Amino acid sequence: MFDRGQVRAPYVGLDGWTRAMPSELRHMKQAEAEALFRRIGITFAVYGEGGDPDRLIPFDMFPRVFAAAEWARLERGIKQRARALNAFLVDVYGRGEIVRAGRIPAHLVYRNAAFEKAVVGFLPPKGVYSHIVGIDLVRTGPDEFFVLEDNCRTPSGVSYMLENREIMMRMFPDLFRENRIEPVDNYPALLRRTLASVAPQKCEGEPTIVILTPGHFNSAYYEHSFLADMMGVELVEGQDLFVEGEYVFMRTTEGPKRVDVIYRRIDDAFIDPLCFRPDSMLGIPGLMDVYRSGGVNICSCPGAGVADDKAVYTYVPEMVRFYLGEEPILKNVPTWQCAKRDELLYVLDNMADLVVKEVHGSGGYGMLVGPKSTGDQIAAFRARVADNPENYIAQPTLALSTTPTFVNEGVAPRHVDLRPYCLVGERVELVPGGLTRVALTEGSLVVNSSQGGGVKDTWVLAE
């Protein structure tokens, strides 16, 4: 919020607001927000991990604010990256030119666990593999953003973006009268339009869209049902769908109804037991055959995950140059690949200053934060990396900027990241906002909700 002791411009409107809010009122509002979340049923169920299945994600009432110009640049960068990632997917399941040009090593693509042989040579409708691209960003300076991670499969959290806004508007209507904040509530309409724009070749007339969920035990089930509700489409489970002839149908009270576009929120491996895991009860037998023959479209397409792992990540700026002929607007965090001999040696020598991650790790597990680790921990991790270098990458610990956050004592700086949701169909679109996750523990860099992170509303101010 502050820049050399001055309140940063986008936060000026909030400065008076926090000063005017006595702590009793703040606690009251906080309790009110939590009651609202619980009543609406926005819970983060982590089944199988024990604990309360109706757990709430902590909500911080202090919004994160972007000025119009800051956002405009971010938006350009995100759309550019989403286009490049899709171009990459079309290429590697097609002619593989980026590999033949030597710009990315073949084994990173073709021996990648997420590479899907079943779609090789198949071009999905409008040439889009990843329809909802979630790009995680952190800020390190006034004009400096780094991409932490790309999510090309089924990024979650967009319901928080929408509900956080809903609750802020309900609790603090005055803030919205006093500040000109860009709305995010047309996201479901944009998502619907995006999904409709990639209807398969054999679709006749208005496409029937469904959301495919693993079921109500899934931790993101609230989000699945929320999106289905907002878009006015059916929320289906695998058992609701079946394949007959060249098409996919859903079981309805009026008999079978054809389905054209499936926004799936289940993993590749579970989509079709005939094609992938035979023990999956979640999927639809025969779905992949219908998909490949143009009877249905699956969003995001199976195999899209080959573009978003931590080793391929290193090459995304290269993809932007190769496919779009542009300079990347958003930077990657500098990354050392332990698979390369010289970079491995650097990582082993400098481990105390680096963050070392497993290539396929997620959720803040399987990593070493060098500056926060003991000598013994570092030595143990060094041995693991030396043993299996291909499985690791390393990055510097960035000097991350912070945003003001309500804590017990008042307002204090905390680390955050940002996940905007870029929609790719006939057009590439983005609502002005995203999900801001905040590390509520002082000094912590970890914002994952499974590790005690919270969320806050994200504002983009109008010009």
Place this chain on the structure above:
Amino acid sequence: MLSRTADNLFWIARYMERAENTARLLEVGDRISLIPSVHGYRNEWDSLLRASGSADGFAQKYDDPVARNIESYLFFDPGNPSSVASCLKQARENARIVRTALTTQVWDALNTAFQELKQIERRPRSELDLTEMTEWVTQKTATVRGAIMATLLRNDGWDFLNLGYALERADATARLIDVKYYVLLPRVEFVGSGLDNYQWMTLLRALSLHRAFNWSYAGDLTARKIADFLILNPQNPRALTTSMEAVNMALDRIAKAYGRETEAQDCARRMLADLSATDPDAIFDEGMHEFVTRFINDAGRLSASVAATYLTGDAR
């Protein structure tokens, strides 16, 4: 509408109605146990357990049908699928699955009942007053029904909810008549002998209908009048006729919306026509138990036909 969605809506209604019926049984049992009687309370509790279909489950868990055990079993026991707690939890879980087919207000009513139930479960049993608990249940089930009536779209989802409510209610009333009759008065010649008036009054209380009966029949408590009231009187909200009218209304609306009739409509119409064509004398001639058993079997067939036609999605 997805068959699975319709199935969940249908069962939300059945579970809510069942929770209410179980609570009513509990209340009347508690009331009877306070009144000294030649019949003793044990028989009453036993018949109530039978009416809720919980007698076997109870016997496996407890020896003594004393009030405290029965309260635990009928109100709280997660192992008893008809307990108030099981029904409310199941209804809320079904609602969570079909959130998109419900309004916020309906969800809110179901979810609030669930959250409050969890608080009640945490309180020491000795602090709980049974009347307070059963009143809480009837209040919550009424709130849910009120929210459905006030806010839900009158589409097929509404029809499947009403179908669930009406079928469950028909079934509950029939079972209650049967149990009271079969267990306590197996032989037809005892009917009207004066021995059974007290039992009939208990039955009316279980349905919260004793005052309504007195209004409708000027307090003339005879087996014939009670049979007429419980089975045939369209003014009685829980009568078999009234419930079957509601079943038919829901099924007719579904047939109209979908532009086709199925065997479910045939079956429901036949059941209603049977009821309209009969009178108390004919019912006693057939035998009350035989009549009610036939009705329960028909209702079971109708329920299976509704499931096969609409709720599994296998019908073409």
